[in-house]
Amino acid sequence: MYNPKAFAVEDLSELHRMMDDCRLAVLITQGEHGLQASHLPLLLDTQQGPNGSLYGHMARANPQWRDLQAGAQALVVFAGADAYVSPAFYPGKAEHGKVVPTWNYLAVHAYGSAEVFSDPHRLRKLVGALTDRHETGRSQPWKLDDAPAEYIDSMLKAIVGFVLPIQRLEGKRKLSQNRSPADTAGVQNGLAASLDPQDQALARLMPAPSPKE
Template sequence: MYNPKAFAVEDLPQLHQMMGDCRLAVLVTHGEHGLQASHLPLLLDPQQGPNGSLYGHMARANPQWRDLEAGAEALVIFAGAEAYVSPAFYPSKAEHGKVVPTWNYVAVHAYGSAEVFSDPHRLRNLVSALTDRHESTREQPWKLDDAPAEYIDSMLKAIVGFALPIQRLEGKRKLSQNRSPADVAGVRNGLAASPDPQDRVLAHLMPEQSSKE
């Protein structure tokens, strides 16, 4: 992705944190049928490989897994907080008027080639781990064993799993770092006062101070 130095994130633990904060990723491949994309929850193992590895599954009826099986490079997009930035937020608007709208956002792109698997035991462990992650905040978490064993077995036959060692990572935090400290504060305060909860989340990520680069 286009990633000016002022916005680039290169710290691996920070990249992993940004990926973990995104609950639903987008897996993009190009193969025999052109570009394909699937929206998937994924698990990140930061200890597997120099950049970590991603694990997920998709419906066996989804033809995209055959791109992975054929060795196609995959792009996995983790889109984080995002917000529209109005020129009205900038104090510099009153000074010279040379401001335009933009968008602030956080994103990570991960690249790699995946191994596809259908082993029932391995699939069960993957699905169980994904379930545990997303049920962990519930008062009474649902477990895989709560469903009849034969039903789970039939569902596992309908999916394929994949393991994707990350070969390359690109991270971006576009948080008005290229603006003056006064403009950064104006954007942060404007978004923090917004009725839109997504705007307020983005405001929380913005630095208290910034220097124009």
């Protein structure tokens, strides 16, 4: 992705945190049938490989897994918080008017080739781990064992799992770092005052202006 140095995230632990914060990623491949994309919840194993590995599954009826099986390079996009930045947020609008709209956002791109698997034991372990992650915090978390064993077995036959060792990572935090301190503060204040929860979330991610500024 286009990633000016002012916005680039290079710290591996920060990249991993940004990936973990994204509940639904987009897996993109180029294969025999052209470009394909699937929206998938993924698990990140930070201990496997120098950049970590991603685990997920998709419907067996989804032809994209065949691209992975054939060795296609994959791009996985993790989209974080985002917000429209109005020119009205900049103090410079009143001073000289030389301002235009933009967008602030967080994103991580992970690249690699995947191993596909259909082993029931591995699939059960993967589905169980994904379920535990997203059921955490509920008063009565659902478990795989809550469903009849034969039903779960039939469901596992309908999916294909994959593990994708991450070969390359790119991270971006575009939070008005290229603007003056006054403009950055104006953006943060403008987003914080918005009624949109997404705008407010993005404002909380922006660093607080230094008292000296």
